[in-house]
Amino acid sequence: MKNTLLRRWIFGVVLWLIPMVVSFAFYDQNRTLVVSLDLFKSVMVVVSILSGSWLLVRHLRAVDQAYREGWLTGITWLAINLALDLLVLIPMSHMPLTDYFSAIGLRYLSIPIVAIAMGRLAHKES
Numbered sequence: 001m002k003n004t005l006l007r008r009w010i011f012g013v014v015l016w017l018i019p020m021v022v023s024f025a026f027y028d029q030n031r032t033l034v035v036s037l038d039l040f041k042s043v044m045v046v047v048s049i050l051s052g053s054w055l056l057v058r059h060l061r062a063v064d065q066a067y068r069e070g071w072l073t074g075i076t077w078l079a080i081n082l083a084l085d086l087l088v089l090i091p092m093s094h095m096p097l098t099d100y101f102s103a104i105g106l107r108y109l110s111i112p113i114v115a116i117a118m119g120r121l122a123h124k125e126s
Helices: 002-026 037-061 066-093 097-103 105-125
Strands: none
Touching (some): 002 037, 002 066, 037 066
């Protein structure tokens, strides 16, 4: 149980870090985007889904109650990603909260959706 909780939290932070680190490659030293906004958003979605799926598979393989863990993980990762964005991304970008939630925050709802679905599938297979 303790390992599951720790892994859930560590993977949640890693899920936030991977797209953040990748995003730096698309900005110059003046914090100007060097590709189109549409391309940037598309790459961020793909990177997030790829890393999130990989982390979920690794995490859910190590638990007994995958469906329950899918729920817990999805909600935890959603909270971690929102909290880290509020602590780091919002101050860094000076984006108003309303713009943030309509442009970025709403997409994070995919985290619990995918986690619950994968948890259900993993539970069915065991």
